[in-house]
Structures are given as structure tokens and as C-alpha cells.
Amino acid sequence: MDINKKTLSIAIMSGKGGVGKTNISLNLAYALYELNNSAILMDCDLGLANLDVLLGVTPEKNLQDLLEPDIQAKDVVVSLESPNLDFLPAATGVPELANWDSDIQSVLLEKLNDFFQNYKYLLLDLGAGINNTVTILATMTHLKCVVITPEPTSLTDSYALIKILSSQRNVKDFLIIVNMVKNKREGEQAFKRLQMACEHFLGIKITLLGIILRDSAVTKAVLSQTPLCKLEPNSKAYKNIKKIALKINKISATIPSPINSALNIYLLNQK
Ligand SMILES: Nc1ncnc2c1ncn2[C@@H]1O[C@H](COP(=O)(O)OP(=O)(O)O)[C@@H](O)[C@H]1O
Ligand SMILES: [Mg+2]
DSSP: OOTTOOOEEEEEEOSSSSSSHHHHHHHHHHHHHHTTOOEEEEEEOSSSOOHHHHHTOOOSOOGGGGGSTTOOHHHHOEEEETTTEEEEOOOSSOHHHHSOOHHHHHHHHHHHHHHHTTSSEEEEEEOSSOOHHHHHHHHHSSEEEEEEOSSHHHHHHHHHHHHHHHHHHOOOOEEEEEEEESSHHHHHHHHHHHHHHIIIIIOOOOEEEEEEEOOHHHHHHHHTTSOHHHHOTTSHHHHHHHHHHHHHHHHHHHOOSOOOOSSOGGGGGOO
């Protein structure tokens, strides 16, 4: 293993569902790839896995198959762009996976962690709200992105998510993406409201990572099961996502010491 290699892991999460996590993870993975990075996109929404639907692919195997001793990550992974852009599908409706217990965690993560080192970026599309899987994976990743929309329910639910992760897991460094806004100002205002609540009640400073406009091109991409970046590469929403990818590239360049593990697995045992 090349110890100078850095894999930066990015968790995409949210308080409530339907805010755009899956579309953002998918297009962000493509945008990072278009900037000449290798990337792997992992479906971690173990209850409602749907990245495969948005990609229009039918994977032969998924995360659950990895629990078999002779199945390795390379047997499960689906190539999106060859080489360097891959997808790791999840199983839908598998109760034992929806809430990882510690045995499943160690089997899966130990098999995956070395494999992840083949990529510059690891993107995790997490389920909405708080469950065991979200808590574990959010704690182990380098960048913790919370997707919000300007809706009041999104703000209260993301505040609750941040509160739980910060108080129970000591996660303090949240990056916020505001999605489905009518203009930049609406996005900034939504961010400010969440920022004030987090600072005032939790003593946490959150950072605005990007703003994505509400754009009918996203709906079109969902309906045609084709990634937005392929269907409408010049759409406003994809341009907004490309800007976020550039920022992430900048962030990764400023991380001083080599990252030797895609996921901080040692944190698993810190309950
Ligand atoms: N920027 C956007 N503009 C318009 N519609 C969007 C945008 N982002 C997401 N959507 C819509 O919201 C729906 C939910 O998005 P999805 O990515 O599945 O959310 P989540 O993964 O958070 O549940 C999608 O069907 C899509 O049509
Ligand atoms: Mg989703």
C-alpha cells in the first residue's frame, strides 16, 4: 500500500429525506472525476438505497454480498467511467444492514478500507436522519456535509442531526450545502439561520460549502435515470455542484499530513 496516497472521505447526510443527498453525491462524484480525480461513490442509504436507480444501472452484487468470506470489494464494485469512477451499491430493504451492528461493521469496513485507498475521494450517500449507520459513518469520515433546503422542517431536522452528532460523537466540523433554493440569497439566509442556532445553542461553527439552485434539469435527470452531468452538463444545478467539487479539491490540498486510512476505523470501538 502506498502510504503517501491520500483518500479523502466525504459523508453526505441530512436531517430529513428528499433534500437532494443522492443527486448531490452522484453528481459531485462525477464533478470530482471530471477534475481528474479518481472517486468511488458508496450507497450507504441502507434502508432506501437508490443510487442505482438514478444511475440507471442494475448491479449484480451489493454490500450485503461482501459479508460472504470469498467476496471482495472488487467483485461488487460497478464501473461508471473507466478507469477511476466506481460505484458500490447497497441492498435495499435488508433489515440487518439498515442498522449495522458491530460484527457487520467490522467485516464490511475491514474489507473496504484498503480497497478505498485506490481512490482520491470516497463519497458516502447516507440515509436521512440519525441511525446507527449514519452515526458510525459520519464519525469516521474526513468531511461531514449536511444537505439542507430553505424549508423550516429541513432547518430544524438538520439542527437536530448536528446536535446529536456533536453531543454524542463529538463531531464539530460540519460543511453545509443548501439545495433547492430560488436564488443565492435564499441559500445564504437559510445557512445563516442554521449557523446562528448552531453557534448560539451548541457553540459550534458551521461552514457553508455551497448553494445549489432549484433546477428542473435535476427532475429531468431523475426521470430519465441519467446523471444530471450527462443529461444537462450546462445546467445551473450542475454548475453549482462543479463549484463545490472545486472547493473540495482545495480543501483536500490544504490537509497537511498524509491520510493513511479512508475511514478512521479505530473510531469504531470508541462508543
Ligand atoms: N437542485 C434541485 N432542483 C430541483 N429538484 C431537486 C434538486 N435536488 C433534488 N431535487 C429533487 O428532489 C428529489 C429528492 O432528491 P434525492 O437526491 O433523492 O434526495 P435524498 O437523497 O436526500 O432523499 C429528487 O427526485 C429531485 O427531483
Ligand atoms: Mg437518497
